[in-house]
Each structure stands twice: as C-alpha cells, then as structure tokens.
Amino acid sequence: MKYTGVNNMVRFIKDHGIETVITELAQYLEHDFKRWEEFDKTPRYASHSKGGVIELMPTSDGQQFGFKYVNGHPGNYKKDLQTVIAFGVLSEVETGYPILFSEMTIATALRTAAMSALVAKYLAKEGSKTMAMIGNGCQAEFQAHAFRALLGIDELRLYDIDKSVSEKMVKNLETHGFNMSICNSSQEAVKRADIITTCTADKKNATILSDNMVGAGVHINAIGGDCPGKTELHADILSRAKVFVEYEEQSRIEGEIQQMPEDFEVTELWQIFSGEKQGRALESDITVFDSVGFAVEDFSILRYLNDKIDSTDYYEELDLFGTLDDSRNLFGLLT
C-alpha cells in the first residue's frame, strides 16, 4: 500500500506548485460533484468527547472507497498541538484492498480551498477582484492561493481578532505576489470586497458578518460554520441571499443554515456544476457557499493524489498486508 506522509505531501506540493495542485484538484472535485448521484452518501460518524470530536467520513463511487479520519480539538492549541489532524485511505471496491494511506491535514486544507474557489468561479460576480478574509488561521493561505489560481484574485483584505495571525499570513505570502492589507476591523476588511471569506475558529454561534456589512452582489465563502453550534453569519444575511451547500442533509445540521427553518431553500452544488440549476441570476444577488466539508471532497483529493503519485517517489510502500502463497493459509505468515 502506498503511504504519503507529511514530508512527501509537502515535497509534492512544492515540486508541482501549490496553485497547479489546486487547479488540478479543482478539476477532480468538479468531475466528482458532476457525478454526484454515483456516490454512496452517509452522514459522518462522530465520537464526541469533552475535549472535541473524532470523525470518520466514508464514501464510495462504486469503483473506489475512501474515508477520512479527522479530529477537532479546539483546546489542543493550548498544548501546542494541532487542533485538527487528519488522514485518509483509498481502496478498490472490487477487492476491498486499500491502495493509498495519506496524511490529510494538509490535503484537507487544499481540498477545502480548491472547493471554495471552484464554487466561487460558478457563483461570484464577473470581474471579482478583491477578497476580504476574516479569520487568517491555518486555512487562510490555502484559500488565497486557490482564489488566485481559479479566479485571478490577488487583492486581499485581511482581518483577524489576533493581529499576529494576520501578520503570520502576510509573512507566509509576502514573496508570493499578493496585494495584502491588514485591516483593523471586519467592517474595514469587507469594504469594496467582491468576495468575503469567513474562516474563524471559535466553536460558538458568532456573528462574524452582520447584515449591514454585506452589500449587493457579494459572494460569501463561509468556511468556519461547520458543526452544530458553530456559525459565523447573521441569519438575516442568509434570508436575503441565495445559499448553496454541498449536501443538504448534512448542512442542515452542521452549516450556517442550522439557524434557518427546515424549509429554507438551498441548492446543492452538484446541480450548479452540472448546469441543472442556476447559480447567480443577477449581478446584485448575494450568494453564499455554506461550506461544511463533505466526504466526496476527501474522496476527490485521495483519487487525485493516487493518480498523481503513482510510479513516483512521493510515497513509501507500507507492509500493511502480506502476500500469502495460499489465500487460506494466513498462519503461513507465522511459520
């Protein structure tokens, strides 16, 4: 079985260029969402504890099976540990054999960013140039690269309640050719922004964006509201916007729309990608991608990685299973 750890993942991204990787990955995401009905979709399994949650997110397209393990432990920050660790496995459905075991902490950041930008390509108004980014933590640089790769956006207005986090972002990207400015408030950041990305970490019903901050024509890429009790947008914004989700059943529980009545109208993204439904109708529409992250996205990046790294040195071989001379003689491995 192939194994791609953090070192090989980093090397793969650096060698190929992060924007190339995100652009190629977005093609896999688009392809997979366009064949949405082929996927086996189940709600994720979640094991909750006082300190956080551990989740298993499986899916299959009938040819390959993939799942991701991911935790979310906000308090890890205080112990100098990552709040999110993830890994994933891709298997062949025909034999049940696992073929790729991969780190997914970086991969999840990549697929989330690629998905955000892909959705914005469909939903943001023509000629969008400026993006406000509220919350400049782990996901922010990936989002910035994705929006430049897919939409050409290079003007970024940053705000974080902890200014040092915005400064970290500027430092990480200062040689990458972005035009970045650090703002003193989210109100300042969203001014004249064509796109607003919210990506904050607090596990609570926050109001990162209030209704008066969102003007006509804006596309909102709402990343941070992604589990029960964790939202970023005021409900009034949702009321006057067109809201798009990955998978309605899951998003009603985990997304911004957990604030809305059950019959609040949303559109699933695959319907937009496949042309079945309309995205933005008017230049003045407010569109919202209520992103929570879905197993199909993890499947897409596992599939992408598996295709890309095959026959390269971006993986190691793990002896996860033996080769039996006789398939009925497992004990033979011990003799």
Added chain:
Amino acid sequence: MKYTGVNNMVRFIKDHGIETVITELAQYLEHDFKRWEEFDKTPRYASHSKGGVIELMPTSDGQQFGFKYVNGHPGNYKKDLQTVIAFGVLSEVETGYPILFSEMTIATALRTAAMSALVAKYLAKEGSKTMAMIGNGCQAEFQAHAFRALLGIDELRLYDIDKSVSEKMVKNLETHGFNMSICNSSQEAVKRADIITTCTADKKNATILSDNMVGAGVHINAIGGDCPGKTELHADILSRAKVFVEYEEQSRIEGEIQQMPEDFEVTELWQIFSGEKQGRALESDITVFDSVGFAVEDFSILRYLNDKIDSTDYYEELDLFGTLDDSRNLFGLLT
C-alpha cells in the same frame, strides 16, 4: 505515530510466542468486556458492493478511540488475493491524535481466537479435552493455539470439505505438539468432542451442524456465521442451547440468531465475565458462543499492542502529521 505492519507483527508474535500473546490478549479482552458500559457502541458502517463489503468498526472507552477497517471479498480467493484485509487505528480521545496504526489481518485472527477461548473458559464443561474443528481455513491454527493456551486442549479432530485445507493445518502445526486427526465427515469429527468450533467461509445459510450431531454438555464455538445470510448451525440446536453473544443488537442481524425470533433469549458475554449472570448451569447444558466479532475486541488488541510495543523496535514511526511551531500556521509546513 507508531506503525506496525505485517513484518513487525509477525516478528512480535514469533518473539513472544503465539500462546503467550493470546493469553495476555485474553486478559485485555476480559478486562474490557468487564467494563462494557464504558464503551461507546455503534453498529458498524458497511459499504456493500457486488464483490463484497468494506466496513469501519469504531468504538471508544472515553480515554482511547479505536476503529478497524476490514473488507470481506469471498471472490478474492480466485484472484490469489486474501478475502479479508484489515487495519486499525488507536487514538487518544483527549487530543484526537492517532497513536498507533496497525495491520489487523493477523491481529483479527488473534483476537477472534483469544475471544473464543476466553468464552469457552467460562462456558465449556469442566475437564473439556477434545475439540472438533469444522472448517480449517485461515482462522483454524489461531483457534487451536488459543484453546490450548487457555483451556489446555490439545486433541483436535479436523474436518474441511477440502481435505487439502485440513492437511495445510496439520502441516502448519505438526511441530507444535498437538494431537490432530483429519476426519472424513463433520459427523466423524464431532464424535466425543467436548467443544465444537465451526469456522467455515461460505456466505450462505448452511447447516454445518445439524441437531442430531450435538450431544448434551457440548460447547459450540460458532465463528463462521457472522453476517446477514451466513449461518452454520441448524436452528434446532439454538432452540435447545443457551446462546451467548457479544452485543445483542449486532448479533441479531449478523449472528446465528438471525434465524431465531426476535424474543429468543440470549445473554451478553460481559454479563458472564462480570459475574452478573450465570453461564453454564448444568453439565448437560449445550452452550453456544454465537461469535460475530465486535469493535471492542479490536479495541482490546489495539490497546494491548500499543502497550506492548511501546519503546520497542516492533514499530516504525510514520510522519502522518507535522510539528508546527505555531499551531495556527499550517501553511508554515510549506514554506
């Protein structure tokens, strides 16, 4: 994260001795089943396809979280592939960090055998000496070692519809000090046996044991009937036996008792281990362990392995996650 592949697993078992490993493992199983109520028990997730099934089996005791990936593809046999491949992960609940990634193909055979023998220690009649083994495939040698390690049984009467499979078993164990005889029928095998282990592979409602083959006082270790549509015992045997299961909710769907009415009485094993309920009452009772395999058993072996291999060379370190100088700077790994 620690990684134990097939090579290290084999080395660990050989160095320690398989019966020592099984004996120690049985202590972990017994300990965990005795604290049954501490475990988060969910039905396994199963992705079915034409060729087989891929399952994820998670559980947690509040301190650690474990899950197993396991497939079952009967047709793999024809492609010279294993019908079952498994791996498992153990994590710390407090941080969500995975700590052990292990092969579980061999480990599952070990834990299944250790569980069988542990249960027989509670349920088989005093002075049991002889075991009939019907179905001598991958699981058989592990069962033999487990029953000798825990019950001192070394007289084995073997039967398999494919005689070459019984011969494989004899060859594997010929220097291990067992007294084995290959029988020409299951009827012959079960004669004078104190314990009957059924462990056949066909995915159908088979009658490996019919009612007239099972005399008073016998303990039946029914391993093979473990998914919907796959059973080994005639219902009449169950009717006159005391039946013991791991987890009633799952066993009603997957076990031998799928043949019985919903109110058919069974006893969960943790109640026997903890002394809450009686196992065998009379020397003449027929007892049945309707084994299907439950996530807690995988948890026990992951916990056992993690304890045993710590600070040894029975594992490799995998770079599944990086070390961030600043936990909010994931992108820092790329710079």
